[in-house]
Amino acid sequence: MSKVENMIPSETNPDWWRGAVIYQIYPRSFQDSTGDGIGDLPGITNRLDYISNLGVDAIWISPFFTSPMKDFGYDVSDYCDVDAMFGTLSDFDALVSKAHSLGLKVMIDLVLSHTSDQHDWFKESRQSTDNQKENWYVWADPKPDGTPPNNWLSIFGGPAWTWDARRCQYYLHNFLTSQPDLNLHEPAVQEALLDVARFWLKRGVDGFRLDTINFYFADKELRDNPALPKEARNDSIAPSVNPYNHQEHIYSKNQPENIDFLRKFRAVMVPYGAAAVGEVGDAQRGLEIMGQYTAGDDLMQMCYAFEFLSQTPLTATRVAEVLNEVERVASDGWACWAFSNHDVARHASRWNLSEGAKRLFPILISSLRGSVCLYQGEELGLEEADVAFEDLQDPYGIQFWPEFKGRDGCRTPMVWEPSNANAGFSTHKPWLPVPAEHLHLNASAQALDPASLFHHYKSVLAFRSKLSALKVGTLTDLEANGDILTFKRSSNDMELLCYFNMGQGAHKIVAPSTGWQFIGQEIGLAQDVNLAPWQGAILRRTHT
Structure with a gap:
């Protein structure tokens, strides 16, 4: 057994995923x-x-x-x-x-x-209708005319049911016929x-x-x-x-x-x-x-x-x-x-x-x-x-x-x-x-x-990573005006106004005149209200 096995983190931020x-x-x-x-x-x-x-x-x-x-x-x-x-x-x-x-x-x-049809669980389940894993997959009897139990279709094409001669039943597969669906209604x-x-x-x-x-x-x-x-x-x-x-x-x-x-x-x-x-x-x-x-x-x-x-x-x-x-x-x-x-x-x-x-x-x-x-x-x-x-x-x-x-x-x-x-x-x-x-x-x-x-x-x-409002803040004031997408991101310490020109033409945005600073020029964001094609602008206002 390796050293990493049975490892439980001593210190973990449970919210590390938020904004990751x-x-x-x-x-x-x-x-x-x-x-x-x-x-x-x-x-x-x-x-x-x-x-x-x-x-x-x-x-x-x-x-x-x-x-x-x-x-x-x-x-x-x-x-x-x-x-x-x-x-x-x-x-x-x-x-x-x-x-x-x-x-x-x-x-x-x-x-x-679902699993592979080569998984040991499925190999056992398909053997009979009275084994320990007989209910671990979605099995169903045919209709009286021998056709599948319902009209469900597979994402990969064709019916979502395949006949199994061992059990004389159909099994469900939402994907390939070799990917039988597990039956999660079964607690085991x-x-x-x-x-x-x-x-x-x-x-x-x-x-x-x-x-x-x-x-x-x-x-x-x-x-x-x-x-x-x-x-x-x-x-x-x-x-x-x-x-x-x-x-x-x-x-x-x-x-x-x-x-x-x-x-x-x-x-x-x-x-x-x-x-x-x-x-x-x-x-x-x-x-x-x-x-x-x-x-x-x-x-x-x-x-x-x-x-x-x-x-x-x-x-x-x-x-x-x-x-x-x-x-x-x-x-x-x-x-x-x-x-x-x-x-x-x-x-x-x-x-x-x-x-x-x-x-x-x-x-x-x-x-x-x-x-x-x-x-x-x-x-x-x-x-x-x-x-x-x-x-x-x-x-x-x-x-x-x-x-x-x-x-x-x-x-x-x-x-x-x-x-x-x-x-x-x-x-x-x-x-x-x-x-x-x-x-x-x-x-x-x-x-x-x-x-x-x-x-x-x-x-x-x-x-x-430097802007809490982008990582975990709220999103409000959402608007789309032609090619211009606008919204606000806010956190406890800052507000950000975000503008995106998602078109081929230049546009001039209407931005607040006081208390806001254009940021992000190092990543190609605009430094004023004039947006080139496919350019954005972000303005920041910091709370003190």
Whole structure:
């Protein structure tokens, strides 16, 4: 047993997560230390100085648990071990130790709604209808005509039910057929999952990113989902070519029983000062659910929905609409904002950002009320890669090609060096190709260039960390007037007026004449009322 095991922090600020900036690492694509073309835990450890230098507060590591990798780690076959391709438990302990020495919190990605069909729990459950784990997954008899028990659909295409000849029943899978859904109505399943959290907390983790947090429970009666009117559909969760968008998923997820389980999960974290951020996957009620799951002090600390991860362009009006809805349905909650992650096209490409917009957007996200997630390579300005069909790995993209090319385009390896085709990521051919157009954006070159986007992100995060109003303050006086977005951030010691010109034309803002000071010129903010295209301004008034 390693030294980190059974470690309970002696001093932890329980509110460290509030206003934190979290850097997401997709381990397959971050750094390969063994030369097999796949990133791993020692590779992450070797690059932690880079992350610390950027100025973030925490890292979130996507799944590295034992898995057959049908969905690249989101199909877990052993929650309490490291897959050999990523290293060992000792490697994980070393990563945690190094991160903590640099002042970085460590959050790991827990996938609690489903497992791999190779997990021992499922292997036992499928054997018969009278074993100890027979009720650990969502099993159902067929309709009299042999068809599935209801009309639920999988996000990855097709019915959400697969027939199992051993039990002569269907099992539920909201994702791949090899990802059966756990039955959290069974108390023993809940306790087993809470034990998983305890295992990693004892190893020193500071928190969790909870995958598909609103999928934990399915309707006990397995009622059909109603049809969703065409005008209400959107592609924020699933691509438009996916029939998943044709249903309102009121029974296959978002069940009220989840609230009690989240309270239990929060109670497990409390002694460790740990925090969780939940992924809310819902195209119609995402913000409302985020508000429900983060209300008060006994549920999740943070959640994120997909409003700023969708294809919808980020205009001043759009930002105001989202923030107004947050105020309406989640005023007592806490958001964790992101523009990119491992499941969506990189925002530089998704929104076709100009160079000015690429510099304004990190200031914008750092000015919103909530915490922030940055996705690896975002700070370098990486755009979505065009991965050829023969190089695709993502089953989602393979299923819906060519109308939807899947998630591989945002998962290509980090570019560390310009020296070779593998960009310093690996000495071997990477699991996904490194785009040639990414090479000139490599981290080494940007670290040496004070004018680079990397240094801009670094400066923006340093700027944010000094201003309590940006990290933890209230957000009021929200307005969108054409291309100009305006709001106020306030804390006990200061007020900030924030203006963002989210368009191609120059604009003059109406700012208070006395008692306010323009700040942030070092990160490209305006020094007077004249805003260039894609430029912001922040004015400060300090309370004495």
